[in-house]
């Protein structure tokens with residue numbers, strides 16, 4: 001499109017804006033403020049943050065708490081991919097686990113405010129905000145008259161339209177046991193979001209055991225379900241992102257059932273035993 005450069009500039013600005021509002025690594029972010037005032041004061045937040053939290057809660061409840069945005073204290077404890085990464089003591093995990101419960105997030109539409117009921121509770125929207133950012137970038141592209149684009153936010157792919165020659169975009173799904181860039185399979189898509197959660201992106205290993213960044217809220221430890229890669233194909237990336245993290249933890253059987261019940265959403269799972277499972281709408285399409 002003629003306005004491609006402008007669209008990209010606007011997009012980068014928007015992604016930074018979202019990061020500044022939602023990152024737990026920035027003490028001035030809206031999410032950090034909610035956490036700081038947990039058990040004390042509700043915080044008025046921007047439309048962006050309100051929307052992400054409200055969508056996140058929907059996926060917490062759909063996944064029956066496998067996805068839980070109050071996982072913050074446990075994520076902080078493990079610090080996976082960060083300087084202080086470590087295997088925490090089981091007592092520490094037990095203690096922090098008491099604070100995890102998305103049902104304690106109080107949202108007030110009238111004031112656009114968010115409140116965590118208990119002190120020490122912490123929200124982490126790291127499992128869903130990237131999807132929102134991808135959707136926002138897509139909207140900026142459309143606003144600038146762009147008909148053909150591929151948006152890649154690392155694990156979150158969103159394709160707009162077809163390739164310039166009119167053929168579908170081809171998206172590769174990373175092979176979880178090979179080096180980055182080697183795909184296990186590809187899918188052809190037009191106007192879709194393709195989001196993958198995997199155990200191979202951020203992790204550390206101790207004595208051959210891998211500790212990755214997707215935490216099972218019922219144990220406080222990295223998920224040990226049979227899934228090692230969960231891909232969600234949907235129209236909006238926020239839905240794909242919220243779902244991918246949750247179903248990863250649920251395991252393949254429950255995941256296939258849940259995704260099968262959601263209209264317009266498909267999934268591909270790769271398991272520990274190197275099998276590939278797909279929802280019925282994906283059969284023959286990869």
Ligand code: AMP
Nearest residue numbers: 066067068069126127197213214215245
């Ligand atoms: P994703 O890459 O979208 O699967 O998101 C992983 C990120 O989500 C982690 O880095 C954490 O910030 C956060 N997270 C980890 N476990 C959970 C969970 N059970 N529920 C919600 N967010 C989580």
Ligand code: MG
Nearest residue numbers: 127241242245
């Ligand atoms: Mg996610």
